[in-house]
Amino acid sequence: MSIKLGPNRYGKAETHVVGVTKNGGVHEIRDLNVSVALAGAMDEVHLTGDNGAVLTTDTQKNTVFAFAKEHGITSPEAFGLLLARHFVDSQPTIHHARVSIEEFAWERIVLDASDKQHSFVRSAQETRTARVHYDGEKAWVVAGLQGLVVLNSTGSEFHGYLKDKYTTLQEAYDRVLATEVNAEWRFIGEPSDWDKTYREAKSALLEAFAETYSYSLQQTLYAMGERVLTTCPEIGEVRLSLPNKHHFVVDLSAFGLTNDNEVFYAADRPYGLIEGTVLRDDAPAAGPAWE
Incomplete structure (x- = not known):
């Protein structure tokens, strides 16, 4: 041996x-x-x-x-x-x-x-x-952010998914979409102002989250990564990890009350975890950047 x-x-x-x-x-x-x-x-x-x-x-x-x-x-x-x-x-x-x-x-x-x-x-x-x-x-630079909590109180649906005998989740046509944005982006060029690029990338993430009518958190993830790459030419790849901060409508019928998506139970766990990468076709290899 x-x-x-x-x-x-x-x-x-x-x-x-x-x-x-x-x-x-x-x-x-x-x-x-x-x-x-x-x-x-x-x-x-x-x-x-x-x-x-x-x-x-x-x-x-x-x-x-x-x-x-x-x-x-x-x-x-x-x-x-x-x-x-x-x-x-x-x-x-x-x-x-x-x-x-x-x-x-x-x-x-x-x-x-x-x-x-x-x-x-x-x-x-x-x-x-x-x-x-x-x-x-050679130098490789990856920047990003962690723990940026965002929420859309409407403008989100989730339906048409696979169902089997264990499925109990009801389809949603108007739901709260909330997540904690954890993102990293890999540079393919060195910007003249690192702080400016950070502000632009963060703004792109927030704007895409707010402006995307969402049918899934995966769709929103892609829109956020795409917006960063469109906004910041010096960035070649974006990796996102988005835990789904579930908000469930509380059944108030026992109290004779209706609940038109106004009162929610915010569950902290378990949670769905959506992860993905959005990158340019012509981006050079990452090298050890993600390690």
Whole structure:
């Protein structure tokens, strides 16, 4: 029997860095959770315990903080590219870097008749994400968002599906459609403004959800991915995961009340999970981007 070491990586996970940019009394916040994973000439550390090829995870953590000061944080994608290229290009034993980032949004608290612009409230919407791979020659960037909850109170149907002896679900011709949007999009070109592209992609998702008369969540998923690709030419592929947040009409007849799609029971589980990919025919191969 032959035994050998397979693919491996190591790194510092979840370094939480908050950068404050001060322009006089006007402050801006970038709040990132950064995870680094490195791979390369790491056979000896696994097989013999020789650490000569290892850039310590503590050094990786320190680099995140130092780069936040030296380079600033303009966007999670740009910050991830800086870190990934640094780790590979500065260390001969590191051949591949993956930097995964979550960004937590803060909204400014605006006070009437005040010039103070340094107070913020944590946004309760989505978490922005970015993942960067770099192998010394090429970089791959995947960005996205998680936890963006949306709901249409009408404009959705669901009927005509397969039925067997276990089917009890009634066909719906006017229903609530709600989901939590978890989306990632793979870049095939580097935009001039990462933040602008993020805003455009998010807006495209929301607009498609709101404007699509839906006969299934799958149809809505495709419309959302298609809208992102139409809006953002630098994006080649969109992956969506949409849990169906079921809203069931409550039967109020026992109380002598009618319920014309006005009162619902919002069930948290189990739930349908709709997943899919929408991509350009001519998009180049993904490489390690989705890993």
